[in-house]
Amino acid sequence: MNVITDNLDAYVAGFVVTLQLTLLAAAASMALGLVLAALRVSPIRVLRAVSATYVEVVRNTPLTLVFFFIVFVAPQLGNLPPIDFGTTALLALSLYTAAFVAEAVRSGINSVGVGQAEAARAVGLTFGQTLREVVLPQAVRTVIPPLINVFIALTKNTSVAAGFGVVELMGTGRRLGVVNAADGEWVLIGVAIFYLLITIPLGLVAGAVERKVAFSR
């Protein structure tokens, strides 16, 4: 038990790295994911296919494999500038999470009834108006809870970076666990508490939003 309070500094430092990774990767994957989702609903077949392929391939690939690619395989592709562990983790997490963001946004847009947009066009709204006034306001409500879930998963996924040189929360726990082998369980329980500090509140927010915006169609 003491091992947690004794090493509080290390925990907090790791927690901050985890938070940074999560926030930066969330922003980057949100941007890329929105682009992918836009491509996915675009009228141009090739763009739809590109986006669909990316999403399908990434969703069925382990995150560890994405890290593995960037760390070990990419340097063999040619003379690429070397990148540090933190950037590697950020890149892998963003590329990976973007596919899940795209999928959540796409299913949100598709969940809006076809009749809604048809009715909007029938009363003479333009494409932009239809999107702005009718489709998106409804889509956003359905998208937000799954999107929060995507970011909860992202928070947990940042732990994979511990296997590739980043000393975030999990990496800190691993180090402390090896040094204080006798108190291994307490060290890791400490790590768990810090993860739950992020994931449980986010989960509660997702649930609350879901109940709040729930509406019958």
Place this chain on the structure above:
Amino acid sequence: MTSVLYDAPGPVARRREHLGSLVGAGLLLVLLAAGVWWGAREGLFAADRWDVLYDPPKNQTAADVWQSMVIRGLGATLRAAAVAAPLALVLGLALAVWRTTRHAVVRAPAVVVIELFRGLPVLLMMFFGLLALGLDAFQAVVFGLVVYNMAIIAEILRAGLASLPKGQTEAAYAIGLSRSQTLFTILLPQAVRTMLPSLIAQLVVLLKDSSLGFIVGYPELLKSMQNNAQFFGNRYFIALFLVGAGVYLVINLTLSWVARWISRRSARSGGTADDAALNEVQIAQNAPGGRPL
């Protein structure tokens, strides 16, 4: 294409889309060509980057390489998944049943277990097995996969039970079934059926997460890629990676496709189109957030 956003295109719009598709395809080809040109310049297509797969150096045969990748590497990955999946299903079912008990006090431990393990990284639980419980690498991988996935499966089944119409329970009570008879003969079979696509999607997640064994020192597929590359030379990483990634994609895409096929089929027989849409949303949600990342 059916979309919320557009009407069925007329002749002008179709011509425009056609043009756009051509331009898009052209751009894509240019990008691909640039990639191939870069690759050729860096010598990526030379035989000495690929011969590890058919005629490896250092007096090894191709059979040795493939054996270490497919039999030992993939074999270890599948073994961990094959042990963890049934355990997670059984324990998940048990937790889901436990969670339906009437008294809040009895129910509380199940709720705590589910909420706790859903919110923690799988890797953390593998390290817990390794560092705190003193398990070996294989047991630690299985432990992590089981503990995490049983919580998710319990949650999937709970959602399945919640989605059933109230009349099912009422009718079962009306014909005199007890609470447990109602649960096991009326509600659970339907919940499992509705949630089958989500459950299969969760198996994909479990298989993907078995690759975390690479980090805790379990010699699975990624490790065998790395071992081969270290033995034969780093220049072979690309060839070996493509084999490993291909294996994961083939297995997972097949499973995902089965999940979608089941959800379409159950939508056609009995259910409605809304069920299929619901399932797809649930697959999407369970995958990442409840998590399938």
